[in-house]
Amino acid sequence: MGRHREFDVGEALDAALCVFWRKGYEGTSYTDLTEAAGIDRPAFYSAFGNKESLFRKALDRYYERYMDYIPDALELPTARAVAAHLLYSAVDLNTRYPDHTGCLALHGALAGSDDAEPVRQALIDARAVGEAQLRERFERAKAEGDLPQRSRPEVLAAFVMAVLHGMAVQAKAGFSRAKLEAVAEQALSAWPANDSPIARSPP
Amino acid sequence: MGRHREFDVGEALDAALCVFWRKGYEGTSYTDLTEAAGIDRPAFYSAFGNKESLFRKALDRYYERYMDYIPDALELPTARAVAAHLLYSAVDLNTRYPDHTGCLALHGALAGSDDAEPVRQALIDARAVGEAQLRERFERAKAEGDLPQRSRPEVLAAFVMAVLHGMAVQAKAGFSRAKLEAVAEQALSAWPANDSPIARSPP
DNA sequence: GTGATTTAGTAACGATGATTATCGAAACGT
DNA sequence: ACGTTTCGATAATCATCGTTACTAAATCAC
Known part of the structure; x- marks a missing residue:
């Protein structure tokens, strides 16, 4: 029950991954991430936790893909x-x-x-x-x-x-x-x- | 004419160089620099210009030394x-x-x-x-x-x-x-x- | 439908980033 | 000795950082 997610979590993670790939962890801001993924800041937090958690998930995906x-x-x-x-x-x-x-x-x-x-x-x-x-x-x-x-x-x-x-x-x-x-x-x-x-x- | 500098410019640059060496350009804050060199923020600006100029001077010194x-x-x-x-x-x-x-x-x-x-x-x-x-x-x-x-x-x-x-x-x-x-x-x-x-x- | 629950989006939060304005103190030239 | 000039230090500025309340909308179970 509850509202469905409007964006694709995998696509958002891929977008974040590419930004991290180019700018590094500290060089990437949430503004960069939201612009690349097309979703708002709180959506990142609700889906992936904080920035460090997001980066770790992106790193896992990097090794997989x-x-x-x-x-x-x-x-x-x-x-x-x-x-x-x-x-x-x-x-x-x-x-x-x-x-x-x-x-x-x-x-x-x-x-x-x-x-x-x-x-x-x-x-x-x-x-x-x-x-x-x-x-x-x-x-x-x-x-x-x-x-x-x-x-x-x-x-x-x-x-x-x-x-x-x-x-x-x-x-x-x-x-x-x-x-x-x-x-x-x-x-x-x-x-x-x-x-x-x-x-x-x-x- | 005018007052003399109380700190040694070379020592301050060496201190900044070591911090940059460890934390990188963007990872280094002015707080890090002032703590390492023992001088205040404005002294860095008057002596070396802005952060980018300071880093370039540190890089030159790195190659020399x-x-x-x-x-x-x-x-x-x-x-x-x-x-x-x-x-x-x-x-x-x-x-x-x-x-x-x-x-x-x-x-x-x-x-x-x-x-x-x-x-x-x-x-x-x-x-x-x-x-x-x-x-x-x-x-x-x-x-x-x-x-x-x-x-x-x-x-x-x-x-x-x-x-x-x-x-x-x-x-x-x-x-x-x-x-x-x-x-x-x-x-x-x-x-x-x-x-x-x-x-x-x-x- | 109705209520519970989860998301989307706006806006604000506190902290810290780099960068200066300002003012008192110190050291020079004359 | 004095005026000028430069330095040192406090504090303020403006932007941006990561993070989060809060409200409105959307979906499910019943």
Whole structure:
């Protein structure tokens, strides 16, 4: 019983997500949100709670709808394929929408006031989850012989994440898709090959 | 003629720089600045102009005092030494001060409101200058035979910058110095070797 | 239909943002 | 020593921030 909602909650959340993606958590005002979603301030509060709660819901949706290439990547047969799929998918996502380039999980809240500390930490945690999944995948690859014994899965995971972060920063700075793909390719050129007589130079 | 300033302008600028370093441009309030510098609001305005002008002065000082390893790096004899020096110096800077980790040129303003757009662009420009210097250095290395003919200096420069950005993000997330050094090492492991019979596997 | 209940929308709230006007105090040149 | 000039500090200004009462409209159960 009671009145029905006139607006679509999913659409409103998508609109908020795009604004957060472009301006970050603290850079986004409720005026921005209402203009983008076409609904009034109190409607946001009744539907999503306060601003922090809204951002967290937007972040969840972001991972569901846009970072869906992560589980796909982790299932690929080789560690190198996993890394390549992640890097090129990220380039695509970072440059797909001209009005909100880069990655929400990064510049949603990199630095900010003390009030934004909870969401900054939430983004750190979210990224840490992705890195842990990647590390575990690489540990499996090492156990399977896909990665050489001298390789360090946690370092490879951190390295791939660093390149992903760096490309997101560059995408936000306006870098072209082609340039970012070249960066990804360069990152992959260092990928540890499995032990073979002439594949690598002696240490 | 007239009264002398009671506070040291350089110290006040350093204090402001550290706050910007930690909280970013928009995340920093004048209350933060006055508390850090120990001087009142109007003193900041009379000495540095408005907030944007203050941030630009802080950014200039940042490059002078903290990014002084860039010119040193560019003068090293080989492209690989240049990249290595940049990466490891950045790791050191990004983790040297526990209360303001990472890099001001990055999270000073990655995303933000429309008001912050000028400073965001200023940081993009500043980073582009560094990348251009690096690209020119690598072009010289290629001309000198230090880099193989098949290498692409602009890609190598963008790649090194991407890793630098990514490590800054990770430093701000609390990554240890050792972990970042491992990331830098992994990035360097891909460095194009000069053509020699056994140094690299055939394409 | 009628009443209960939930939403939409207007408007206001207190707090804080950046930015100055103002005035007394201090330090210079002459 | 004195007038001028600059600085330091209190406080006020205007805008905007996130958040919420409050009222009118709309939907359900009965």
